[in-house]
Each structure stands twice: as C-alpha cells, then as structure tokens.
Amino acid sequence: MDGSGLPEIRSTCPYCGVGCGVLLRPDGEGGIAVRGDPEHPANHGRLCSKGSALGETVGLDHRFLSPVVDGEQSSWDDALQLVADRFSDTIARHGPDSVAFYVSGQLLTEDYYIANKLMKGFIGSANIDTNSRLCMASSVAGHKRAFGTDTVPGTYEDLDEADLVVLVGSNLAWCHPVLYQRVLAARKSRGTKIVVIDPRRTASCNDADLHLALQPGSDVALFNRLLSEIYESGAVDPGFVAHTNGFDSALDAARNEQASVTGLNDRQISEFCRLWIATEKVVTIYSQGVNQSSSGSDKVNAILNCHLATGRIGTPGCGPLSVTGQPNAMGGREVGGLANMLACHLDLENSDHRAAVRQFWDAPAIPEAPGLKAVDMFQAVGDGRIKALWIIHTNPAVSMPDADAVRDAIAACPFTVVSDITGATDTARLADVLLPATAWAEKDGTVTNSDRTISRQRKVIDAPGQARPDWDILAEVARRMGFTSAFDYASPAEIFREYAALSKVAAQLGRDFDVSGLSNISDTHYDDMEPRRWPVTSTREGGRFFGDGAFFHPDGKARFIPVRFKPPAARTEPRFPFRLNTGRLRDQWHTMTRTSLSPRLSAHLSEPFLDIHPADATALGLSAADLVRVTSPIGSSILRARITDSVQQGNVFAPIHWTGETAPSARIDALVAPVTDPVSGQPESKAGVVSVTRFAAAWYGFAVSRAPMSPQSDYWALSRTEQGYRAELAGSAPVPDWEAEAQRLFGSRSAKVASVIDAGRGIARVALHEDGVLTGALFASPSPVAVMRDYLQSLPGRKAVDPLSGRSRADLPNPGPVLCACFGVGINTILDAIETKGLITVDAIGEALGAGTNCGSCRPEISDLLHAARTREAAE
Template structure:
C-alpha cells in the first residue's frame, strides 16, 4: 500500500508553491480526501503565517483541469510511445541541424532536482545552452547586477535583516500584495522599534498604505534617483572611505558618472517627477540610518535597463559599507518559489551549473569533467525572447516547454503564439491544460504540488523541502523522471540513471563543491553525502554549507567578494533614455503586475472561488483625468492597444494612478477572459545585459468600446465563450459566472447569448423577453428542482445584480414555485443580505459586511479584526479595510 495513504491522518511539512518567500506549510489529507493546510509555526520564513493564496492551497488540490495521461496529437497515448516520439524528434533535429536547433523553456515552478536534470541534459549532453526559464522575466536583471558587483549571483542578507533595520526602502515592489508575509514582518518591526519605511513606486499601492514616505517617481527613472543618492552620500561625507578603499574598486568612476548624471537634488526631482522636499527627505533618511535595507523586485528588474537599476542600488550600499551586516544590504525578493534554486543549477541560458560561467573556459571544462559530458556546450544559449523568435523563424526545430505558460506570460504574446504554430515540434509538460498546451504536439502530464518531492530555495538562500502528501494522480510523473526517461532514450544512459530526487540532489551538492576551494560562495558540499533518510528529514537551512565549515547566514560581511581580486565592483551607470517613448498615437504608459489573490496565469488560484471574489474581472486602472479625457466612466469596457497587440478590460478610476499612467494585472489568460492578457501588450525590448524584457513601461492607447449590451450567465458548466466582443468568467461555489458584452444592438446580443443556454425540457426552462426585444431572461432547474442555470441580458447599465443566483447555484437546494419565477428577476423574493465583493479572502469577508461593522461602531482595524477576523491573517487586505473605515467616517461626518 502507498505509504502516503498509510499516513493520511498525519500532517506533512512542505513548502508553499507560490512566491519566493518560501513559507512552510503543514498539509493534511483527511480520510475523505479533503486537503487542509496551515502555516508551519516552526518554519523560519513565515513562522506559521500564510497569505490568502497559501491559505487556500487545500482548495486547489482537485483533479479538475488535470491531464492524467500523455497525449500525442491531442489524443491519449501511452508513456513509451510519447517518450519515444520526443526522443526521436529531438535526436533527428540535432542530427540534421545541430544541437542549437533544439531548446527547453522551463520554470521557477520546477524543483531544484528537476531544474538540475534539465540543465545537465541540454548543456552537457545535447551540447547546447538553449535552455532558459521564465525566471528570465522576473529575476534575470538581479542576477546580472549581482554578478557585475559581487562576482557571483549572491543575495547577501536574510529576512531577519528586515526586522533589524532602522530603514527599509521598498522599491519596485508591491510587497504588501506580492510578498505579504515579509511585509507583515516589516510592519511588525515598524510598530515594535520604529523602523522607517520608504516606498518607491509610480503607483500608490497597498504597500504605501503604512509608510513614512512614498516616492511616486516617473516610470524608468530609478537610476537617476539612486545616482542622486550616491552623489549625495559623497557630498555629505557619508561614504565609508575605509571600507571602499579596502574592499571595493571602481568607486571614483561610479561617483564621477553619478555626479554628472545627478548633480543636484533639484535635477533629480525634476527628472523623476518628484518634489525636491521628498527627494531630500529620502536622501537624509538613507544617510542618517546606518541600518538600511533596500528591498527590490519586479519594478526594478522588468526593465530594458534593469541591470543598471540593480547596480545603482548596490553602489549606494557598497559606498556606505552597508552590506552583509545585520539590518543592511540590497535585497532582491524573487517572484517564484524556486527562482533561486533554478539560478543555482544554471537554469538561465547564459549560466553554468553551481554559479559557474560560460565566460570562464576553466568553468566549462570543470563542469564537463564532473558530468563526464562529451558534448559540453561552450557558449551561452538563446534567452527567452530570442528563443521564441528562433522558434518562429525556423532556427529552433524542436522546443520543450516545462511548467509554464508563455503564450500568456511572454511579452509580444501574439508573436509567441505564431512561433509555436510555426515550430516543427512542440512538447509541453505541465500539470493542467493552459493556453500553451493547445500548441503541443506531445503533452506530458507532470506531478503537481502535493505530489512532488524535492528541494526549493527561497529569496534568502534558504533551502526547504517540498514533500508529497498525496499519491500520484493517474499516470502523471515527476518532471525529473520525464526528463531522465527522454535522456536515456536519446542515448545518454548512465548519466541520467536516477532512482530518486535525493540522488539528484547529492550530485548537485557535489558539483557545487567540485574544485571549488572557496572561490565560489555557492557551496553546499556538506550535503553531498546526505542519506535518503536525512534528505527526507531535511530542515530549512541557508546556503552556503561547505564541507567542514560552519558558514554564516549573511554573506559578504567580511569584505571578501568572489571576484579575482576579492573586491566588489562599483558599476558606473547613468540614467538612459527610455526603450520606447509615448507619442500622440500611444500617449499613456502601461505598467503590469500582480493582484493580491492571484498567481501567474491563474491555473491554480483561478479555481478557488474566494480568491476570485476580490477581483473577478480584468480591470485597467486609470487616473480620473485620463479617464475623463477619453470619455470613460467606471466600469466601461476599454480597448487597449500598444505597438504589439490589443486587449480589453473594464475601467477602474483611481487616484492611485498618476496621470498619464495605466495599470493592467498580468494574470488574465484565455481560460478566464476573451482578450485581457497583458502579454499581448507588453514590449519584447530587452535589457542588453540580462535579456530581461521591459514590462513596466510600454506606450499605450486606451479608447472606449461602444458596448451596447451586457449579460451574465450563472451556470454549472465549464464553457469557453466565442463570438463576443468581451467575456470573462469567475469561479464560484457550484460553477461559474460568465460576464458577457458586445457592441451589437441588444437584440443581437440576446441572440448571441442565447446560444450558450443549455437545452432543457420545456417544464424545466423559464424565459422572458420584453416587448422591445431588448431585455431577455432565462432560467432552468434540474430534475430535483434546483437552479441549474440562469441568463440575464439587458442594455448597458440595466443588468440586475446576480448575488442571489450565485448563492442558489452553490446551494443546489430545490426551489418553491414562487422562487422559480423570481429567478427571471435575478432578485430574491425575500430580503437577502449580500456580503458584497470579497475584501478579506482569508476569512471570506465582503465589503458590505465591513461597511455594516463600521456603521455599527468598528472604527479601527483592530475592532474590525475582533468582530469579523478580517485583516488578522496575512494582512494584505488591511489597506482596503482602512479605506472602508475612512469612508465610513466621512459619511458619518456628513
């Protein structure tokens, strides 16, 4: 019997599969198969807390949407046939066109062991470095900046530094939503010891809700701001001259460029779109607070000049010696659970395993000898954007995509779709169907979270285990096994004869120590002899872990850097012109990013009703002035276009946006909306050092769609609407809610929408249409008399709320005759309180409940928490709750 089945009653310690915080999770499977999760109180990353997404992990474990067997040409196949075909087609391409004619595109969702095997196969045995990862879209600029400054991709600090700092600078990071557990640790330090918080972001995000200073700088001006800081440090005598002299080089060049680029606070303020007073305050805070941490993320990295932005930040910390010491340092927070682990094994096309480099011939030979690899790649491969261009123009003949959805997430996504259509042979291994899997000649079903077994590394270099707590579903297999099975079929035999992930990990650890002699900081050689039992029992630990040495958790604090002369490098950088500028045709600047409760392209989180409830529709945020100039009102459907494609989204008008800027969430795929993917609009222009694309500053045009009708379909059925100008869907208890709309006349809209009503018997179906033919209602009950489906169509602005219908769908309770007729109105025949849009996803608390509590006297976050629990878990909803409290006070005053 499966050992997992024997231990169903026990909690299993594992790691969350979402962001790079790397939270510990305790998972339990009940006798009826229901999965429950809670935060691991003993895991040092989260100490028992989970964000809204992590807390809902147990609700993502169903088999809906899973593919449980291989497919070839869209039809079920057995594993041998599928793997034989993959191996044959890759081998044929290599034999006819050379090793660079094939490529892998992999993911930060993979475990370290999966990543390692894929990297070894491509770079060591196929003989090409055409293996890149979706981490190219999020952390590549940090990698490049670290390597330029430190000589190696090293994050010096640990999470405890956030709590020991006197100043935390959050730049390009909506930490409150994207890394909420870390944000709560920062806020706890603020309340306990008065830590100052500066937020640098063009938008007023939830992160700016509790800060001492918000710098809403113009997009793309980060280098100017930090060059100004470096120049200010020099002018004010705040440079640690002894540290700079003993442990760095290049300071004079860096300060000369920075001083020319940002000679005065006034010039910095004018160039960044900030006030002189705010810039001066930021510089004084950084100068006078010795313990300062600068936390940065995608707002810095996702730029055509992201690497320069990273080095501008690092320069300021090197100049003051604030690196590797408690409460100090530049700190890159990663977006994916194993982005760091992927970097450790060389998952990027321009890197070798174990932090070795293609730029160093000795490193190439070293890895080749360790792997006994006869066809070792000798140069870097194609980075993500270039890789898909090569697939489109025929240079890449066979492409294997693992655990990611580039058809949605890549910039210029229309070209990516065209590339996959054009590519001779496409393999996709994934957990579920996505927009990308439809282009697969072969689909290989991979194990998902709860089934996977391996290691991940979080943003602070802490290794943790992901452990399985559910049996493997259907015929799915672990990624490392799938890759190894293909490698053996391609003739690579013994090099991929792995029995389990522990054996792979030991090899990975041994490579990190191989001929290292302390030259590379990434060294986990002490784990190379880890037994299978010790691997299973592994407790979270930071690297490095060299053999025979007890390494410090923080790195670089001793002033030694892994460069040829042991010194850090100042990198002179200057504020460059923008990759693309706005003009009369595209006058706005588009920014993209995450929503609070969603993850990537919503493959997992989109299946959870309470995670969909806060933001159920794709929405573009605009400043009131920009909306007014375009004749747009709240809720209007907008047509969005850039030089690369178009999308549609509803308008949300907010002062959180600065004039001239717009924000569109990154998550919406073709599974959840008709045309709302941010990748369709994003720019493929990349950073010359990191290859990371510009996703934060894309010229945009916004116009109003002349929508004439709208509709809502509440149903149990999983549909893919076609033929509509706009549609989106939201998962609810018991089924789905589809929101439809179009530019046709309402009577034509009714004809379109009626096509989606299921065929019911006359005695099950109720219908109504008004005399003018502009309004239509239909509802159907099942054999037991419970509502099965309801469709409401009306001219724009005349659609009733459907809260009651959604409740009925979830309840599946038989309806009385009176209630059946009430279905056509969409309203309950008896008064029914509505919770409204969900604000607190952790406890399913709606806006109406919060407003009622405020009206009843709950005038603080603490009072709301005691009454409704809202805001007491991950805290990411607290800014919105505070806004409701403030609105209640204003209303009471009036």
C-alpha cells in the first residue's frame, strides 16, 4: 500500500482489444495510480502509453454529473420517464423499427446484454448496432462463412510460439503495442520472422524481414496467389482439407487471379509465398486494413483459406488472429450487439434460434430479419424512418463515414438520447436528453479481449454526482416501458449469470460460445473472478478451436470461400487523384474524449496532419508545415502537410481522432464515403479518393494559455499541456487588431498586454499577464510560425516570464517534442544523448533515458533518429 492506505484493485484497461490487466490504486481523493498487472495473461505487466496514462484521465473537469433535458438539468426520474414515454409513444405510432440504439465497444458485457435484450426481445426490433461495426464486422462475417460461427481459433500464446508472424493491414507496433512486444520477444528467443503487408511503411516495418507495400485493397489478390502456390508446391494438407468443403472452387478462383494488381513484383510475391509455405508455424494477424473495406469479408476469407488449406489453424503457433480495436468489441459480438446477430452467437435469421431465445427471455417478440447496420441506420435517421435514437458511449457525428450527413441527421432526429460521461462531444451537443453514465474506473462488469479471455473490470472509485451504470439506466427505462420482471436486476453478477445460462442453450443448438460453467457463479466468486478464456463449461475451459477439424456448420466441416479481387469502390480520377487512407495514432484513442485529457499523450503528435509523398508534394508546390485542403466527393478538411516517403506516391494518410471539440476542420470521416462491404456492412475507410491543394492562409499562428481558448479561425487544433493548452491556428482573412484578437482568444479583456507587432511584415507577438502571471501568448506570421513550442507551452501560469522572443534562454534545456510518451522523453534529449554519450543502439538509449523500455511503441522512431544521426556522420 502507498500513503493512501488503499490496496491495489485488479481491473482491465479500457482501450484496445488486447485486454491488458491493470492494477489500480485509488488515492482517496478521486485519483488513481496505474500499473500493468504482471499476472494477467494478456500483458504480463506491460502497458502501452495510453494505458500508462490512464490515471491522468479520471478528473471531473469534462464530466456532466446530472441528467440534462433540452439543455437544462433534470432529475433522473423525469429524464428516464421522458425517455421511456417517447420511445413507447414512437413505437405505438410508427412501429418498433422506428426506434434504434447505437452502442459501443466501450460498454461492458452486462451493459451490452441488457441493451440487446431490450431492443430485440421486448421492443421487437433488430435496430441495435454498434461502433464495432466500423472495426471488425468483416472479421465476424469471414469467420461465420468459413467456420459456421464467429470463432477466434487461437490464443495470444500462439504469438510466443510462431516462427512467422504476418501483419496484414495492422500497424501492431502502434495500435496493439503490447502484442507487438510479444512478437519481438519471440523474434529474440526463437528467431521469429515478421512480414508486414501494408500500403504504408509504418512503425511495424522497422523490425520486419519483409514489407510488402501493396496497392490499397489488393489483399485478396495476394492471398489468392499464396493459395495457388500452396497447391502448386504440394503444401496442401489433404487430411485437414477432408474436414472442409469448397477447396476446388476456392482454388479455381485463386488460380485465375492476376497478382499484378497488387503492384508488387514477382520477386516480392515469390519471397512471401516461399517464406509462408516453408514455415510450419505461421500466425497471420489482421486488423482494420483488412476489415475496413468494401471487400473486407473477402479479404478475411482469402486469409482463412490459406490456413485451412495447410491445416495451420488451432494448433500452437498457428492460425489467423483478428485483433480488435475496442476493449469489449468481442463481448459485444458475444451478446448479439450487432444488428444481424442474437446473443451467444445465435443467428437472428434462424427460426430455431429465435424461438430458443424468445423462450429463454420470455420475450413478447423476436424480430425475424436483421436490423439496420450502422451506415444504414444513420441514413434511416436522416430520411425520417428512425424517429427515436439512443446513442451510448460513442461519437458517430465524428466517427461515422459521411460524418457531416450523420451529424445533420442526428440534429434533425425528433428525439435523441445520449448516454456518456461528457457532454463535450460533437454528438452529445446534439442530444435532446443527456444521461450521465459511469466511466471506466467506476464500472463493474466484464469484457472479452481478442483471444476470448473474459476479464473483470472493477469499480475503483465512486461514481461522481448522479452518474449511473449503463445496465442500470437501460433496465430502468425498460421497466418504465412496462417490461418490469424481465429487467428486475440488482447487480452485474445477476446479469452475467443469466447470460451464461443462455450460452448453454446456444451450445445445445451447436454454437461455439459456451460459458455455462459460470451460470451459477456466486456474487463473491464473480467479484473475485480471474481472467477466463472461453469456452468455460463443466468439461472444458479455454484452449484453441479447430485443430481437431471440428467446425460449426451443420455438417461439421469448414468452408472454403471462393473470392476474387475487387478494387476499392471509389476510383481515382483527375478531380480526385489521391487515394486516402485513414487510421490511428500511437498515443490517441478514437475521438480523444479520454486521451486528450492527458498532456503527455497529446505531446507526441498534437495536431492533425496529412502524410503525402515528397514527389506529390513537389508537384503540388507544398512545403513542410504547409496547410492543405483535402477534398473528397462528399466533404472537405484542412490538415497540416507532413511530407514523407512512408506513403506511396498517389496515396495520402490522415489520422481519425480530431473532432469539432479539438480541430473542427480536421474531422476526417467527413471525407469518407458511406460505402460498405455487402456481406458485413463494414464501411470502407482505407481507400477513399481526394484532391489535395495548398490552403491559402493569410496568417499562421501558435498560442499557449493557462485556460481553455476560444479559437474562431479557419483552422485550429487545440491540445492540453502540463501548464494549460496550446493551439495551432491559421486564417484566410487578415486580422486587423492582434491585441484584441489575443484578448478574445484567451477570454481576458482586463489582462495586461505586451506586444511586438510589425504590421508591414505581418508579424505579431502578444502576451497577456494577470498579477504578473502569464495567462496566454499568441504568435502570428504570414508563414508557419517558427518558435520553440515545447518551451513556450511550459510558461503559462508562471510569474515574471517574457515569452515574446519565442525561444528559451541559451542556458536552459530544450527537450524538444515528446517522443516517448510513457516517460516524457523529448527528441532533443535523445539526440543529445546520441551525440554526447555515443549511444548507438535503441537498447542503449533505453538504458540511459528510459525511452522505449515500457510499451516499446516509440522504439521505431528512436531507431529512425539513430539512423539519421549515422547518415549525418557518414556525410560529414
């Protein structure tokens, strides 16, 4: 115990699908200390930069603490009665399909179960879908087509035992760094080789033996070529293929494929095929680059076909592994959180399954047809078919494709409820009713990670204000709608027992998901439950699937799916010549409602950007740090140009995280067309088409402040710092009075103003002080502002400082931009150590400075710094 006298509590990280265990110690004052749980099987004590910074995200500044109705505080009684009445009235007038729930992988399994039970069993509609539709629906579809169920065959231990790990559309080093460290550990201990298949050169490529920079969307062609080579080289396992159907059709499709569409040469493709075929223990990890595609399901099945053909599935060190983006995306799949599923992997369109669930729930009705998937759902909101909408713990006004249209649809919906922890999101600001829910450290329940491990998320601190658990909110609304006995729950443990009992029914119907061994778990044993990998029955716990050749189609066999390359839905053309790829950053999460609260997570890459190839930048007349307008057929954004050969010529990349709260011109999903995979309904977010032009800024600015700012320019990006806030700014119209603009920006008309303004050159520097303390400083010029940003952001709140030079004194250290977010180590600190201490390896820098020794996700960038230093030395 520490000085607080409170013990550590075992819980689970609320970020990605790795499902890392965390040890949390409350300080007794609303804060918590966080460290990795060395006993959790997912991470063995490791955490990424985001997990390490969880303690910085539990403050109350961003929280709303009581229900809000039409912008006014309300009681729970009034708010919940209004929600129940409006949903009931809408259903009575327009039918059950006139309402919808849009939920989230941020929900715990027990929350998810109640939402699904209410919508499908008692409202009688399947109009419940989840933001996991944007993440892994294609993997679900591929699994079901091949295996008969949505089954993840292997476990994380396969990464420790594999001799070849293939990363397909996965920047594992940044997006799932704890798993990536397991891969690197296997590389060190057993010589595991790494292949990265990705149009971009990402951080995961630094340790790769082979990087295949294929053309966007061409994965099917590559894996079809692999399947053909598997056959031609005699590597097919006939004994295993006997447990399957459709091999000949899949092979015929593969042999007629033209691998040239990948853009790879024959040597690269042959090298990959030889390596894959010659290595018995192969794990193929795939993520959003595969799933987020108009042919995502086919990409998944192209990968699965190769593992089925060789029998490399369900045995140690072998198999396909879909890594999910959210902490409980798997739990949502298990409880039927998708519009086309029932709970416990039962099929909505199977009459026997519907009857079984209806009987188990004693429900009035189960819908016979799938509901509206995410993209279709918001189109139905927009055209008036959906008249009452409940959004829970997600931000679709930013994260959905065609985000502007989604935002407008939500705004026009007759009745919108949002359950969340903050009202400061693009979506929450559109709600008629805001319901304050508990945050991750206040929740109690379970989550399931990417390898089927169920872990407890435990309450560590009390819920603030009037915040309530999601299951409790949903169950209370259900009771007020008249479904009293079916939703009379007292605890998450009671919900979990019911869910586990339903899984026994599913198992009797031939489904894979079975945790019936936990159906009688006591409240005490639920509280104390250790991580458990399903299935959990009276005869079996955990392990791998399919090594025995037993699958879940009616005949017990797997199915090969014949697939052919289909180009991305949008085609480049003279008006839109660039292919847009979108994705995640190392230190940010979704729309940053949590990670933006941490100054150190914002310190690495603090503003939105567009990666563009040097040749394309030259052709467009772009220079480093220019702003660019990126335009698609449906929307436009302004981003900072980052010129880099990590993207191919003709391709650009932008991160997904910025919102109307942090950088309104950079809402990147406003550019992404609502095109979906016809099988999975998952949107294509990796292959849009755009034009890029230089943004004609009349001025550029940089500002730091102690309090939140109020930017109003064409472009601005706001982030937190240890001392307050920083902002990048730009405008297309001249500013007539920079002192007045600074006062407006910082919200202070009474502060003492100091300025240096050269109107002729368009340069302005303005500082505001109150009682001798710097409250804000603004720097502007006709070109991108050249000042020491990291030094300046440390000044607000300090007395007797003069920031107008924009530079630190020569005798003060300047660590530079943070590179290692875990330990706050800056680029200049690392460069100085390389130069003055003669450090020549990443490990040596880690030993000297700590950088790269926690999650390891900054190691590729440290390696790049070392390479650049060696290159300079060689040139000198």
